Amino acid sequence: MLMKTDLTVPALEVVGISKTFHVAGKPVPALRDVSLSVQNGDFVAIAGASGCGKSTLLRLILGLDRGDLGHVRIDGMPIGGPGLDRGMVFQEHRLLPWLTAEQNVAAALRRSGLPAAERRRRVAEQLELVGLTEFARAFPAQLSGGMAQRVAIARALVNRPRFLLLDEPLGALDALTRLRLQGELARIVRHGGTTALLVTHDVDEAVFLADRVVVMRPHPGRIADVLTVELGARRDRSSPSFLRIRDRVLAMLGVSPIDDDEEREAVAACSFTIAASTNGARSDRIGQNIGAWCGRGGARTEQDAYPRTEGGEMVGG
Amino acid sequence: MTGGALPWRPLLVPLAGLAVWEAMSHIGGVSNQILPPPEAVAHRLWDGFTTGGLSVDLAASLMRAGFGFALGATSGVAFGLMLGLSRWAGRLLGPLFLGYRQVALFAWVPLLSMWFGGGETGKIAFIALAAMAPAAVNTWRGTRALSRDYVELGAVLMFQPLDTIRLIALPGALPAILTGLRGALIAAWLATVGAELFLDVAPGLGGRMNEGRETFQLDLVLGSILLLGVVGLAFGRLAVFAETLLLRKRTA
Numbered sequence: 236m237l238m239k240t241d242l243t244v245p246a247l248e249v250v251g252i253s254k255t256f257h258v259a260g261k262p263v264p265a266l267r268d269v270s271l272s273v274q275n276g277d278f279v280a281i282a283g284a285s286g287c288g289k290s291t292l293l294r295l296i297l298g299l300d301r302g303d304l305g306h307v308r309i310d311g312m313p314i315g316g317p318g319l320d321r322g323m324v325f326q327e328h329r330l331l332p333w334l335t336a337e338q339n340v341a342a343a344l345r346r347s348g349l350p351a352a353e354r355r356r357r358v359a360e361q362l363e364l365v366g367l368t369e370f371a372r373a374f375p376a377q378l379s380g381g382m383a384q385r386v387a388i389a390r391a392l393v394n395r396p397r398f399l400l401l402d403e404p405l406g407a408l409d410a411l412t413r414l415r416l417q418g419e420l421a422r423i424v425r426h427g428g429t430t431a432l433l434v435t436h437d438v439d440e441a442v443f444l445a446d447r448v449v450v451m452r453p454h455p456g457r458i459a460d461v462l463t464v465e466l467g468a469r470r471d472r473s474s475p476s477f478l479r480i481r482d483r484v485l486a487m488l489g490v491s492p493i494d495d496d497e498e499r500e501a502v503a504a505c506s507f508t509i510a511a512s513t514n515g516a517r518s519d520r521i522g523q524n525i526g527a528w529c530g531r532g533g534a535r536t537e538q539d540a541y542p543r544t545e546g547g548e549m550v551g552g
Numbered sequence: 553m554t555g556g557a558l559p560w561r562p563l564l565v566p567l568a569g570l571a572v573w574e575a576m577s578h579i580g581g582v583s584n585q586i587l588p589p590p591e592a593v594a595h596r597l598w599d600g601f602t603t604g605g606l607s608v609d610l611a612a613s614l615m616r617a618g619f620g621f622a623l624g625a626t627s628g629v630a631f632g633l634m635l636g637l638s639r640w641a642g643r644l645l646g647p648l649f650l651g652y653r654q655v656a657l658f659a660w661v662p663l664l665s666m667w668f669g670g671g672e673t674g675k676i677a678f679i680a681l682a683a684m685a686p687a688a689v690n691t692w693r694g695t696r697a698l699s700r701d702y703v704e705l706g707a708v709l710m711f712q713p714l715d716t717i718r719l720i721a722l723p724g725a726l727p728a729i730l731t732g733l734r735g736a737l738i739a740a741w742l743a744t745v746g747a748e749l750f751l752d753v754a755p756g757l758g759g760r761m762n763e764g765r766e767t768f769q770l771d772l773v774l775g776s777i778l779l780l781g782v783v784g785l786a787f788g789r790l791a792v793f794a795e796t797l798l799l800r801k802r803t804a
Contacts, residue, residue, distance in 0.1 A: 317708050
C-alpha cells in the first residue's frame with residue numbers, strides 16, 4: 236500500500252480522540268481531542284496527575300476500548316482491537332497465580348504460531364534478559380513485587396512486539412526497587428529496539444526514560460505540551476539539563492520547582508549528609524531520617540502536592 | 553482444644569446412639585419386628601457380604617453412581633463455564649437454570665422414566681441430572697467471580713475461548729469447581745438410592761432395601777441404610793482429600 240512506503244506516516248498515531256465515560260448516568264469526559272504521533276524507536280512518556288485520562292489513552296492504543304471520536308492508527312491503518320504487535324505491562328503485575336514464571340511468559344506465546352522449541356527458547360531468553368532465569372519455576376506468590384513486575388515485562392516482550400505499552404509499571408513498587416527497575420527498563424527497551432509508551436505520574440521517571448514527555452492535564456484529559464528530552468538530560472538524574480526539564484514539566488503540572496536558594500541549600504545539605512553518614516555505624520537509621528528530611532524539601536512533587544494545586548495556585552516554599 | 557488431639561470424639565454421639573438402640577431393643581421392650589437389635593443388623597450385613605451377594609449390590613450401586621456422576625459433573629462444569637464466560641448464555645440460560653433448581657429432584661423421575669425407561673439408562677440419567685446441578689452452579693459462580701483483570705489480560709494476549717478456559721477460567725475457578733464436584737458426588741449418591749427405589753428393580757442397595765421392606769426384614773433395611781451412610785461419608789472424605797491435594801500449591 237502507498238501508506239506503508241510513505242516515510243512521513245508515523246508508526247503509531249492517535250488522531251483527535253475523545254472519550255466520555257458515563258458514571259451513574261452522568262457523562263464524565265475522560266479525553267478531549269487528543270492527538271499524538273510516535274515514530275519507530277521512540278520512547279514516549281505520558282505524564283500527568285491522576286484523572287487526566289492517561290491510562291484511558293493507553294487502553295485505546297491497546298485496542299481494549301474505542302474512542303467516541305477519532306481513532307488510533309498503526310502505519311496509517313486504524314486498529315481493530317488488541318494485537319500481538321503491542322505488548323502491555325500493567326501497574327500490578329497481573330501474573331496468573333496458578334502458573335510459574337516461565338508458564339506466565341509462555342502464555343503470551345499461545346497465539347504466536349511459533350513451534351514449541353522456539354517458544355521455549357524465547358521464554359528462556361526473555362527471563363534471562365530480566366535476570367530471572369533461576370526463578371523460572373517459581374510461582375508469582377514466591378516472587379517479590381519487583382521480580383513479579385520483571386516477569387510481567389518479560390511476558391510483554393516475548394512476542395517481540397513493535398510497541399511496548401507501560402501503564403505506571405513501577406508505580407506499586409518501593410522507591411529503591413523502582414529506581415533499579417527504571418535503569419533496567421531503559422536497558423531492556425534499548426536492547427530490543429522497541430517503541431515504548433510509558434504512562435506515569437512520576438516526572439523523574441518520565442524524564443529519565445523518555446525521549447519525549449507528553450504532559451497531560453485533567454478534566455477532561457488533554458495534552459498540555461510535548462517536551463523533547465535532549466540527549467544530555469536523559470538517564471542522568473543529576474545533570475542540570477535533567478533538572479531543568481523536570482522542573483518545566485512540574486511547573487506545567489502546577490507544582491512549583493525548587494527555585495529559592497534556601498531550599499536548594501537544604502537539598503545540598505541532604506546529599507552532603509548522606510555521603511557523610513556512610514561512615515556512621517547506624518547509617519541505615521540515619522539514612523531513613525535523611526530520606527524523610529529530604530522528602531520535605533526536595534520531593535514535594537508527588538501525590539501530596541497535586542490536590543493542593545487544583546486552583547492553579549503555586550505551592551511556594 | 554479441637555478434634556486433632558481427641559480423634560475418638562466424633563464417634564461419641566454415634567456410640568451413644570448405639571447404646572440407646574441396644575437398650576431399647578433389649579430392655580425397652582420394643583419389638584424386634586419394629587427395631588431389630590444392632591447385633592442382628594451387624595450379623596445380617598456380615599452374612600450379606602459373605603454369602604448373600606451384598607457386595608454385588610454395593611458394586612452395582614457404586615458403578616451407577618460413578619457413571620451418573622461422571623456424566624453429570626462433566627456436563628455441569630461445561631454448562632457452568634458457558635454460563636459464566638458467555639454474557640449471552642448467562643443472560644438467556646441463567647434464569648432458566650435457576651428455575652430448574654427450584655423443581656424438586658424427584659419430580660423428574662416420572663418424566664425421565666418415560667423418556668429413558670426405568671432401566672439402567674433412566675437411572676443413570678436421573679443420577680446425572682442430580683449431579684449436574686451442584687457442579688454447574690458452583691462452576692458458574694466461580695467463573696463469574698474471576699477478576700475482570702485476567703479476562704482483560706486474555707484479550708491483550710489474543711486468547712481464544714479455549715485458551716481462556718484452560719489458562720484462566722478452569723484454574724481460577726478451581727476451588728469453586730471442586731466444591732461443586734463434591735456436592736455433585738454426594739448428590740449422585742443420594743440420587744442413586746432414589747433411582748433404585750423408584751425405578752425398575754435391579755441389583756443395588758436400593759433394590760435390597762425394597763426387598764427388605766416387602767419381606768419385612770428390618771435388619772436388611774437398617775443395614776442398607778447404614779451402608780449408604782458409610783459410603784456417603786467415604787465419598788465426602790475422598791472429595792475433601794482430593795481438594796486439599798489439588799489446591800496444595802496455591803498460595804495466592
